[in-house]
Amino acid sequence: MMAEWNAWTDDQLKTYNFPIHPLPICSVNDPQAEELIKEQKPVVIKGSELISTAQKWDLEYLREHIGDGEFTVYESDSESFKYYDDKKVIDGFTPPMKQRRMIFSEFYDAIKNKNRTKKYYLQQPLNDKVGPQIVVDFINFNWKWIKQQQMNNNWGPLTSNLLLISEEGNVTPCHYDEQENFYSQANGYKRVILFPPSQYKYLYPHPVYHPHDRQSQVDFDEPNLKLFPKFKKVVGFGTVLGPGDVLYLPSYWFHYFETLKNSGIATAITFWYKAAPVGNITYPLTAVQLMAMMRNTEKMILEALKDYKQVDIFWNMLAAGRYC
């Protein structure tokens, strides 16, 4: 992967032993960018100026201007921040990180504390509690351009702008989301690795009823190939995002993020949109349609059986010796 001149070096990246091909990179005026978005394929877009007013959002600026609202901050004993849905409860599940609520100055102090043993990741939807200067910066995002993308692709409404403030080395393990996303890097450097929905069978997401729904069960650092043998077939598409870069991250594409080692703080903002309504069904079904169908089937079985422990029994009864 080619480092932009002087920005970062390969030794700041974690190493994985699956192939990683480069993601397409286009200028905002390149028609190929629009084509890839229309085909729901990922592309890194340069020069959109989407969040240029947020490129000055460093910790000091935010401490001064972001206001005294509370923020969700994940606290982890390791570099890994594997998302979990605290509304999904199953026996014996221990959350891999702590979800805390802090005002920004508490987050700032936690990050600056040289004696700390924990790692932190602020992940908070931007809301109306932010200070007036942040509102001015937000209003001056390139809404004209992104609204054009939303319209061109018949997406639904913007659902949230998640502010992400990550420390060097933090990892968000592989997962998928069900919304379209323009992932915008304000400052710092983050590496992203994407996997198409067709690689679902290599990434073994947790069951829908599990708190880690949508997250891959495979630990990329120590993959258990006995439990997840097809993981060895996985092929990634990756790049390093720098200040001003925007990644179109299509719904249902699996993705993994890491904040480069020794690169300080990385600030990013997501633009999540409801995906376009499914058009007329053609066969064979697409990988995305199969993923949506599998999710709905799991939800229906859970709804019918009421008890998640029965889902495993039912599924094995249905499939064992008959389908697998």
Ligand SMILES: CC[C@@H](CC(=O)C(=O)O)C(=O)O
């Ligand atoms: C939510 C955290 C993650 C981004 C992501 O998964 C997304 O925007 O969908 C990251 O940047 O570490």
Ligand SMILES: [Zn+2]
């Ligand atoms: Zn995600």
